[in-house]
Each structure stands twice: as C-alpha cells, then as structure tokens.
Amino acid sequence: MLSAFSSLCFISDKMQTTLKTPHNIKPNKNKTFPIGTIQTVKNIFEELHLPPLLDDLKHCGHQLSGLVTGLVSYKMTEDLSVSRCHQWMTTTPMLLEYLQLSDFGDDALYRGLGIIGENRHHILSHLLHTLKDEYDVGLDMVFMDWTSIYFEAKPSDYIKYGHSRDHRPDRPQVTIGLAQDQRSQLPVGLSIQPGNINDQTHFKITYREIKPGLRTGSVLVFDAGATGIPNLDLLVSDKMKYLSRMKLNQSDIKQHLNTFNKDEWTPVVTGNKDEQVYGKKLLFPSRTKYLYFSQNLYNDTLLNRRKHLEQEYDEALSLWKTIQEKKRPRQKYRNSNHFLQTHLSYTFPLTGLSREEAIDRALQLSIAGKEGFFALVSNKDFSLHEALQYYREKDSVEKLFNSIKNELHIRPTRCWTQEAIDGSILVVFLAQLVISLLRYKHDLLRRVSTKFIMQSLSNFALTIIMGKNGVKTRVFSNFDWINTLIFCGKTPGS
Numbered sequence: 001m002l003s004a005f006s007s008l009c010f011i012s013d014k015m016q017t018t019l020k021t022p023h024n025i026k027p028n029k030n031k032t033f034p035i036g037t038i039q040t041v042k043n044i045f046e047e048l049h050l051p052p053l054l055d056d057l058k059h060c061g062h063q064l065s066g067l068v069t070g071l072v073s074y075k076m077t078e079d080l081s082v083s084r085c086h087q088w089m090t091t092t093p094m095l096l097e098y099l100q101l102s103d104f105g106d107d108a109l110y111r112g113l114g115i116i117g118e119n120r121h122h123i124l125s126h127l128l129h130t131l132k133d134e135y136d137v138g139l140d141m142v143f144m145d146w147t148s149i150y151f152e153a154k155p156s157d158y159i160k161y162g163h164s165r166d167h168r169p170d171r172p173q174v175t176i177g178l179a180q181d182q183r184s185q186l187p188v189g190l191s192i193q194p195g196n197i198n199d200q201t202h203f204k205i206t207y208r209e210i211k212p213g214l215r216t217g218s219v220l221v222f223d224a225g226a227t228g229i230p231n232l233d234l235l236v237s238d239k240m241k242y243l244s245r246m247k248l249n250q251s252d253i254k255q256h257l258n259t260f261n262k263d264e265w266t267p268v269v270t271g272n273k274d275e276q277v278y279g280k281k282l283l284f285p286s287r288t289k290y291l292y293f294s295q296n297l298y299n300d301t302l303l304n305r306r307k308h309l310e311q312e313y314d315e316a317l318s319l320w321k322t323i324q325e326k327k328r329p330r331q332k333y334r335n336s337n338h339f340l341q342t343h344l345s346y347t348f349p350l351t352g353l354s355r356e357e358a359i360d361r362a363l364q365l366s367i368a369g370k371e372g373f374f375a376l377v378s379n380k381d382f383s384l385h386e387a388l389q390y391y392r393e394k395d396s397v398e399k400l401f402n403s404i405k406n407e408l409h410i411r412p413t414r415c416w417t418q419e420a421i422d423g424s425i426l427v428v429f430l431a432q433l434v435i436s437l438l439r440y441k442h443d444l445l446r447r448v449s450t451k452f453i454m455q456s457l458s459n460f461a462l463t464i465i466m467g468k469n470g471v472k473t474r475v476f477s478n479f480d481w482i483n484t485l486i487f488c489g490k491t492p493g494s
Contacts, residue, residue: 029466033094035476036460036483038073044434045069048130050123057119058112066099067112068427075431076454081414082109094464113415117423120190121209124426127433128188128213131181135440139213141182141390142189143397144206144222146199148173149411149425158418160195166405174421177206180397182221182390185446186436187400188213190429192422199225204234217241219380221394227377236286241380243390246289248370256280256291257373265293268384279384290376290387298372305366309359320348404432407450442485456482 045051051065058064074085086106089095096102116123131137150171151159159172166173175197179189189210193202203226216239224245235242248257265278276295281288322329350358376387404410408431413424435453439445445453460483465473481491 030463031094032461032463032477033092034077034458034460035098035462036457036487037076037454038069038095038098039460040438040457040486041069041073041076041434044437047134047437048127050126053123053126054116057115057122062101062104062108064112064115066101067109068116068430070095070099070101071109071112071427072430072434075408075427076434077458079409082106082113085109110415110420113423113427114417114419115423116426117419117421120192120422120426124190124209125212128210131184131186131188132213135184135186135437137181137184137186137188137213139181139188139210139215139218141219141221142210142214143180143182143394144177144189144203144220144226145394145397145401146175146177146202146206146226147401147405148175148195149405149413150195152412153416156416158194158421159416162194162196163198174425175202176425177202177209178397178400179206179210180400182393182396184440185396186440187429187433190426192425199223200228200231202226203231207234211238214240219243219390221390223394232287232379236379241378243376243378243380243382243387245391246375246377248373248375252291252373252375253369256282257369260293260373262293266384268292268388270385270388277388279388281384287377287379288381290378290382290384292374292376292384292388293372294374295372297374301371302363302367306359306363309362309366313355313359313362316348320351400432400436403435403450404428407454408432438486444485444491445482448482453482456480457486459483460487 045065045068050068051063054065054068055063070089071082071085074088078084078088083106086104086109089099089101090103132139147165148162150164150166150168150173153159153172155161155172159174161169161172162175163169164171164173173195175193175195177189177191177193178187180186181188189206191202191206191209193205203222207220219241220235221243224247227244227246232242232244262278265280268277268279270277274296278293280291282291319329319333328334350361353361376391378387382390408428410425410428413421415421415424432450435450438453439448459478459480461477463475463477465475467473485491
C-alpha cells in the first residue's frame with residue numbers, strides 16, 4: 001500500500017525528496033475512512049447511556065441514536081449544513097454500517113433535530129444525573145453565563161432583536177445560557193430563550209435546569225448582569241450560596257473608594273507577582289461585600305480611555321476646521337430628520353492648549369473615582385483571596401462559549417423552527433461535552449484547544465485491506481500523540 005507522504009532516505013549520498021509513484025497502479029478493493037471522531041462520539045454516548053434514551057424518543061424509521069451520532073460527529077469535522085451532513089453519511093456505505101443505519105433522506109436528519117430539540121429538557125436532565133452518578137460531578141460550585149447567537153433571517157416569535165454579544169444589533173437572535181461544574185470543568189446545563197430575554201430573567205431558566213443536580217449549599221458564580229434582588233432571594237430561599245459581581249454604588253464611593261489607602265486595605269495574593277490587588281471585606285447580616293482595587297485594572301482603564309480621548313480630540317479638531325471654513329459638518333454631527341429644523345453650536349473649552357495638554361486635562365476631568373475598583377458579593381464567608389480566585393475561575397465558562405462559537409461553529413444553524421433550532425444548539429452542546437469529557441479523562445489535554453483535538457480525531461483512519469482469499473485486514477493509521485492518548489490511554493513512546 002502506498003504511503004500518503006513522501007519519505008526521506010539516502011541512496012548513494014543523494015537524498016530522495018519526491019514521492020516516486022509507479023505508472024502501473026492497479027485498482028483494489030481496499031477502503032479507508034476516518035473513524036476517530038465517530039468512534040469517540042460513540043464511546044462517549046455509550047458511557048453516558050444516551051443511545052437507549054434517544055432510541056426511545058423515536059419508535060419507527062431509522063434509529064435516532066445513529067442519526068444524532070452522525071450529526072455530532074459531522075459537527076466536529078466539516079460542519080457545513082444538515083444537507084451536507086446527509087451527503088457525508090450516505091455516500092460512505094461503511095459509515096452507514098458503522099452507525100447501524102440504512103440509506104435515508106436528509107429529511108430524516110431534520111426530523112431528528114426536531115425530536116431532540118423538542119425533548120431537550122429530558123435529554124439534559126438525563127445527562128446531568130449521569131454526570132453526577134458516573135463521573136462524580138459534585139456540583140459543589142457551578143459557573144453560569146449567558147450569550148447570544150444571531151441569525152441571517154427575519155424575526156419570529158423565537159428569533160428576536162435584543163442585546164447582541166456578537167456586536168450584531170442589526171440581526172435577530174436567540175440567547176443561550178451555560179452552566180459548568182467548577183471542579184471537573186464539564187458543561188452540566190444548557191438553556192435557550194428568545195433573543196430579547198435579559199440575563200436576570202434567563203438566570204431563573206438556567207438555574208431551573210440544573211437545580212435537580214445541586215445539593216444544599218452549592219455555590220453559584222455568575223456575573224453582574226444576572227445579579228438582582230429577586231434572583232439572590234431565590235437562591236437564599238432554596239438554601240444555595242452565591243458569588244457574584246455587583247455594581248459599585250454611591251455609598252461605596254463616598255465611604256471607601258474616596259478614602260482608599262493601600263496601607264489600610266489588605267494585599268490580596270493572586271498568583272501573578274506583577275499584579276497589585278488590595279481588598280476590603282464589608283460584613284452585613286445576610287451577605288458579605290468584597291471591595292477590590294487592582295492597579296493593573298486602573299492602568300488599563302486609563303490607557304484605554306486616553307486612546308479614546310485621542311480619537312475624540314482628532315474628531316473635534318476636524319469639526320472645528322470644518323466650522324471655520326463654513327462647511328456643513330458630517331452627518332453624525334447633524335440632525336437628519338426632515339421635519340425638524342435644528343440650530344447647532346459647538347464650543348471647544350480646551351482651545352489654546354496643545355494636543356497633549358488638552359488630552360491630559362480631559363483625562364483628569366473624566367476620572368470618576370471608580371477606576372480600578374470592583375465589588376463582589378456573596379452569602380458565604382470567603383476570604384478576600386478565595387472570593388477573587390473563584391470569580392476569576394468563572395472565565396472557564398466564557399472559554400466554553402468561545403469554543404462553541406469559534407471552533408464548533410454554533411452558527412449558522414440553518415434551521416428556522418424552534419424545535420430544530422433547539423436541536424441544532426443541543427448538537428453543539430453534545431459535541432462540546434465530548435471534548436470536555438476527553439479533557440476530564442486525560443490531564444494532558446486540559447490545555448489543548450478544541451481545534452487540535454478535533455483535527456487529531458479527524459485524521460485517525462481505518463483501512464480495510466481485502467486479501468485475495470476474501471480475508472479482511474484492518475489497519476489503523478495516522479496516529480499522533482493526541483489520538484494515541486485517547487484510544488490507547490498513553491502517549492507514543494510511553
């Protein structure tokens with residue numbers, strides 16, 4: 001069998017650098033197809049006891065477990081569309097045989113998406129309890145966060161305009177909530193809501209999804225967008241703990257920030273020797289507030305603000321020249337309503353100063369006293385170091401969103417009904433769960449990106465060599481250290 005890559009060898013002191021292909025190539029019946037991704041998804045699904053659950057949701061036609069395995073595997077390889085997934089699955093008879101499927105139309109995949117979307121609460125509940133029972137996921141601390149994905153489509157009852165995290169306010173969207181276990185780093189909850197739902201409302205839906213798996217005293221860590229008295233009271237009534245960021249109020253500024261002195265606040269060890277953080281605990285009957293000052297945050301805030309002021313100064317200078325030349329200002333500085341007549345005037349209070357002096361003066365005037373400060377709140381008594389450490393660890397759920405959006409490509413979904421949209425998002429969640437479980441099982445993969453794990457699995461192939469007497473020989477190829485670790489439990493050479 002010919003190698004796919006040229007080899008380097010020395011013959012008579014000359015190095016061969018090209019692949020010498022004979023002219024008399026003869027066809028054979030050998031078959032090769034990538035098996036790494038499909039085998040991994042099948043193994044993980046069986047460990048999660050998903051096939052019986054999925055097959056019970058569809059009582060006739062093709063097995064739903066085979067269809068979903070194919071959808072998740074394709075999401076981790078090419079990821080183009082449901083129709084292309086259908087072509088990928090049906091043009092390879094060995095793949096159909098491996099998934100225990102017969103030939104089918106692409107409508108079967110769309111129906112499969114609708115079924116799992118319609119039953120996603122049942123599937124997610126099963127996954128939550130299986131992760132607790134089989135993988136010892138304790139849910140002692142859970143990170144929660146929310147994002148949005150936009151659609152190139154017209155708005156509907158489900159796809160709506162709202163605050164876009166993708167910086168596309170011109171597109172309708174749906175919002176997605178994720179919950180992640182702190183110790184195992186596994187995603188344990190998923191919620192999907194219309195695009196105009198804010199984080200405070202969405203919090204309750206995400207919390208309801210994972211509540212059956214929580215124990216009394218579990219700590220939920222989330223951002224300021226979901227912090228509100230109703231949500232905090234809900235957690236307290238359910239005997240849960242919380243740790244969240246909160247907005248600084250005027251009382252904090254007057255009583256603590258305006259009198260800030262590094263010698264009076266407690267230095268906080270963050271693990272970064274170049275970072276200076278100081279903290280102060282404020283004890284209340286039902287909660288503890290943690291005030292922090294970060295010198296790095298203060299410097300970054302002023303640096304970014306200065307860059308913005310430099311742009312504003314150049315714009316003001318351009319506008320001033322336009323007015324001096326008695327020309328019309330740019331549209332952004334004028335009123336464009338034909339039914340209004342507006343007389344605008346502009347003043348330049350820092351005229352007479354040099355560019356640097358004017359920017360420095362404007363920077364000093366912009367300082368409100370909150371720069372570099374932030375606050376956390378909890379109904380559990382953490383130390384200053386613990387509260388900051390756990391809150392910063394919440395960044396891991398944001399990395400999940402980055403993986404889902406930029407490496408697993410959650411959009412475009414190419415589905416328009418609510419059930420199909422929910423199903424396509426659930427497929428991405430299952431694909432991310434497969435990747436996260438691989439990292440959970442193998443410590444060496446903890447810092448390997450989703451992209452490289454998927455690439456290694458896609459490269460792993462099975463070749464079936466047909467002998468003269470009909471005997472089939474199976475050969476696995478394209479081993480690297482990642483897929484060797486996944487399938488053999490060790491790295492090459494160990």
